[in-house]
Amino acid sequence: MLSIDTYNIKGEKTGTTKLLPEIFDVKMSPDLVHQAVVAQIANRRQVLAHTKDRGEVRGGGRKPWRQKGTGRARHGSIRSPLWRGGGVTFGPNKERVYKKKINKKMKRKALFMVLTSKVKDNELMLLDKLEIKEPKTKIMAEALKNLFKKDKKDKKQTGVLVVISKKDENIIKATRNISKAKVLRADSLNVLDLLSFKYLLLDKEAIKVIEKTYGTV
Numbered sequence: 001m002l003s004i005d006t007y008n009i010k011g012e013k014t015g016t017t018k019l020l021p022e023i024f025d026v027k028m029s030p031d032l033v034h035q036a037v038v039a040q041i042a043n044r045r046q047v048l049a050h051t052k053d054r055g056e057v058r059g060g061g062r063k064p065w066r067q068k069g070t071g072r073a074r075h076g077s078i079r080s081p082l083w084r085g086g087g088v089t090f091g092p093n094k095e096r097v098y099k100k101k102i103n104k105k106m107k108r109k110a111l112f113m114v115l116t117s118k119v120k121d122n123e124l125m126l127l128d129k130l131e132i133k134e135p136k137t138k139i140m141a142e143a144l145k146n147l148f149k150k151d152k153k154d155k156k157q158t159g160v161l162v163v164i165s166k167k168d169e170n171i172i173k174a175t176r177n178i179s180k181a182k183v184l185r186a187d188s189l190n191v192l193d194l195l196s197f198k199y200l201l202l203d204k205e206a207i208k209v210i211e212k213t214y215g216t217v
Contacts, residue, residue, distance in 0.1 A: 004119065006126050006204070009016075013147035014128050017204060020211055026112045036110035036191045039100040043201045047098070051091030054079040055124050060086075108214055114194045115210075123199050129201040130164060135173035144181065148199055159197035163189065165205035 002019045002136050019025070046120045054060075060079035067074055075082075081089045118124040125147050132139050159180040164171055167185065184193055186202065186209035194200065202210075 002119070004124065004126055007133075007147065008128055009130070009143050009146070017126055017207070019119070019207065022064075023112050023211065023214065024115050026109070028113050028116065032106060033110045033113050033191060033195075036102060037090075037195065038109050038192060039102040039107075042098045042100040045098045047094050047096050049092040050094045051088040053089070053091070053093070054081060054087030055086070057087045080213050095173045110191050111189060111194070111214065114171040114191050115200075118194070118200045125199060125201045126207070127201070127203040130162070130171065130201070130206070131168075132170050132174055132201055135170040137174050137177045140171070140174035140181075141178055144178070147201065158199060160199045160201055161193060161197035163200065163206045165203065165209045186210050189214075 002021050002025045003016045004017050004019055005013055008014050012132040054077070057079040060077035064075050064078055065072065075154050078086060080086045115124075127147075132143070144160055148160060160182075162171065162175055162181060162183045162216065164183060164191045165186050172183050175181050180197070182193065189210065
């Protein structure tokens with residue numbers, strides 16, 4: 001059984017906690033993780049750009065001039081792409097589909113791989129209990145400072161994904177104004193958010209929710 005150190009919100013070590021190896025110690029496959037990330041990004045993409053083709057352009061109900069005898073080129077409609085203000089040929093439209101399919105087991109396996117990498121790289125911080133009495137940014141910022149002591153060589157602020165077992169307005173509001181920090185519920189974990197932040201912060205209750213929600217492969 002895999003064990004990890006447990007801390008309190010002040011950054012003091014309080015003991016160890018056992019983690020399921022089926023979730024936090026699985027064999028890695030970078031290709032599968034990449035596939036899950038690409039699918040998630042593609043499925044989030046919104047189709048915004050849209051140009052009208054000749055069937056959508058207004059007007060052009062009659063032939064602009066007779067077929068012969070004018071000395072001009074033959075035209076049937078002013079909606080033709082050859083005309084200014086006419087339709088667009090091969091332009092972007094809202095009918096494009098970017099969605100990519102990935103089956104449930106593969107997506108769950110990729111999630112376990114990222115959680116495993118967090119444990120192996122010492123980027124997972126486990127608390128006895130994640131709770132603050134007031135929704136104040138100062139309190140949460142101080143807690144994160146105690147838990148994640150910034151390396152002197154690294155001048156940039158460290159990104160932290162805070163995972164909570166259930167909705168907690170105090171934690172959500174207190175973390176909202178902290179740059180490079182995001183709050184996510186344990187039953188909404190996804191590969192992209194986990195990879196977007198260097199560190200992962202959760203408590204024992206969140207571990208139970210992860211084990212119950214995602215189970216084992």
